[in-house]
Amino acid sequence: MKTAVIYARYSSASQTEQSIEGQLHVCNQYAKANDLIVVDTYIDRATTGTNDNRAAFQQMLKDSETSVWEVVLVYAIDRFGRNSIEVAINKQRLKNNKKVLIFATQRTSENLDGTKNLDGILLENVYIGIAEYYSAELSQKILRGLKESRRKGQFCGGKVPYGYYVKDKKLHIDEEKAKIVRFIYEQYSAGVYVPKIICKLNEKGIFHNGKPFLPNAIYGILRNKRYVGVTEIRNEIYDNIYPQIVPKELFDKIKRKLAKNKLGSRSVKEIYLLRNKVKCGYCGHPISAECGTAKNGDVKRYYKCIGRKKYRNGCKKYSIRKDALENLVLDGVIQAMQDEKTINSLIRGLMQMQEKLNEERTTLKLLEKEKKQTQTALDNIIKAIERGIMSDSTNKRLHELETQIRDLDERIAVEQNKVAFALTEDDIRRYYLTALKQEPQLLINCLVKEITLYDDKMIITYNTPLNEGSDENRGFSFY
Numbered sequence: 001m002k003t004a005v006i007y008a009r010y011s012s013a014s015q016t017e018q019s020i021e022g023q024l025h026v027c028n029q030y031a032k033a034n035d036l037i038v039v040d041t042y043i044d045r046a047t048t049g050t051n052d053n054r055a056a057f058q059q060m061l062k063d064s065e066t067s068v069w070e071v072v073l074v075y076a077i078d079r080f081g082r083n084s085i086e087v088a089i090n091k092q093r094l095k096n097n098k099k100v101l102i103f104a105t106q107r108t109s110e111n112l113d114g115t116k117n118l119d120g121i122l123l124e125n126v127y128i129g130i131a132e133y134y135s136a137e138l139s140q141k142i143l144r145g146l147k148e149s150r151r152k153g154q155f156c157g158g159k160v161p162y163g164y165y166v167k168d169k170k171l172h173i174d175e176e177k178a179k180i181v182r183f184i185y186e187q188y189s190a191g192v193y194v195p196k197i198i199c200k201l202n203e204k205g206i207f208h209n210g211k212p213f214l215p216n217a218i219y220g221i222l223r224n225k226r227y228v229g230v231t232e233i234r235n236e237i238y239d240n241i242y243p244q245i246v247p248k249e250l251f252d253k254i255k256r257k258l259a260k261n262k263l264g265s266r267s268v269k270e271i272y273l274l275r276n277k278v279k280c281g282y283c284g285h286p287i288s289a290e291c292g293t294a295k296n297g298d299v300k301r302y303y304k305c306i307g308r309k310k311y312r313n314g315c316k317k318y319s320i321r322k323d324a325l326e327n328l329v330l331d332g333v334i335q336a337m338q339d340e341k342t343i344n345s346l347i348r349g350l351m352q353m354q355e356k357l358n359e360e361r362t363t364l365k366l367l368e369k370e371k372k373q374t375q376t377a378l379d380n381i382i383k384a385i386e387r388g389i390m391s392d393s394t395n396k397r398l399h400e401l402e403t404q405i406r407d408l409d410e411r412i413a414v415e416q417n418k419v420a421f422a423l424t425e426d427d428i429r430r431y432y433l434t435a436l437k438q439e440p441q442l443l444i445n446c447l448v449k450e451i452t453l454y455d456d457k458m459i460i461t462y463n464t465p466l467n468e469g470s471d472e473n474r475g476f477s478f479y
């Protein structure tokens with residue numbers, strides 16, 4: 001028996017949305033069928049569109065660092081994140097904490113015992129694509145509405161930055177706090193370090209929610225572009241939403257200073273795309289990512305052979321710049337995936353998987369089973385009533401069961417429709433070609449198994465269940 005938590009999310013942007021109760025129900029059924037003990041549930045109710053603060057989700061991620069439960073159970077992948085990058089990053093976070101992510105209605109890239117399910121990896125890509133597509137389509141209306149409001153200068157939700165307050169749908173400057181914002185900018189500009197700024201604020205008796213400012217809060221303020229009065233949202237520039245608190249020249253000066261200050265940029269987390277995937281071609285040790293500071297203070301990121309660096313095995317492998325290697329691999333993968341033969345075999349495999357999945361129809365079967373059980377319960381109540389047992393509680397129960405059956409019928413209809421809306425070969429092809437251009441990172445994550453790196457060539461081994469192939473790329477020019 002393994003322990004699990006359930007995460008459920010409801011978004012009012014979608015018309016075909018599964019209710020929280022429905023999601024919980026399917027997850028609980030899955031847990032029962034797979035010997036999982038559900039120890040906790042995390043629920044985010046009614047967050048609209050792609051506006052994503054998801055407090056319960058964040059809490060779940062946080063708890064995953066310290067809790068002993070082993071599995072996160074989610075109704076479907078689109079509950080877990082709105083886009084593939086987000087999904088990939090958060091999944092990695094769970095994985096780092098040794099948690100397994102399972103989707104109750106879909107096959108996933110990882111099995112309950114933590115082994116990889118390669119079919120699932122590919123299918124997951126397609127599901128993410130579809131979830132994104134629908135999310136984008138359904139939230140378009142909402143976005144149009146938001147754009148209208150923003151053009152009128154209205155504040156459309158989200159966190160109100162320090163120094164502002166909302167009144168009549170618009171942001172106004174909180175003069176007391178705006179003074180503090182300017183003080184922080186001026187101090188930093190004059191070369192005062194952040195801990196010292198915090199001391200000065202404390203001495204003045206200025207606190208944030210009753211406590212001294214945290215360094216991150218100060219950096220957050222120093223980095224907040226909105227204080228200059230201009231903001232960019234979805235490729236539109238608005239200068240009528242945030243009244244200006246900090247002069248642009250001062251902000252730009254701080255920006256340059258921050259870029260040079262290592263401490264200030266530490267909170268920005270760098271993603272190493274190829275972590276745990278690269279192997280040294282000469283000595284066979286892993287090539288790991290690391291970060292160093294050049295003499296002029298610039299941060300440089302590298303992939304280095306561990307054999308050479310840590311074990312001093314005499315390996316002569318040069319280290320390679322992070323972005324150079326990552327771009328090279330991206331190019332290699334994109335090129336390989338654009339090969340007509342590869343695309344065709346991928347698509348064939350995906351079509352087969354889809355068929356298999358539709359045959360299995362897990363959700364539909366679960367729903368049908370539940371309907372049968374509910375129907376039996378309903379029949380029993382009716383029999384009891386026929387025998388003359390009639391009370392407020394039987395009446396109430398009768399009503400409940402009837403509502404449940406209506407609800408189940410609806411959900412069964414939706415599931416049945418899903419099969420009718422199966423992806424065509426064209427859909428999959430289109431999705432792949434788009435994903436290749438827009439989110440190659442995700443494909444690398446899922447498709448690249450290993451990269452063997454030499455100084456003048458690399459061999460990429462792919463992870464596909466269809467053709468365990470590898471590619472050789474020769475002739476580097478960036479050493």
Ligand SMILES: [Zn+2]
Pocket residue numbers: 280281282283284285305306307308315316317
């Ligand atoms: Zn080596």
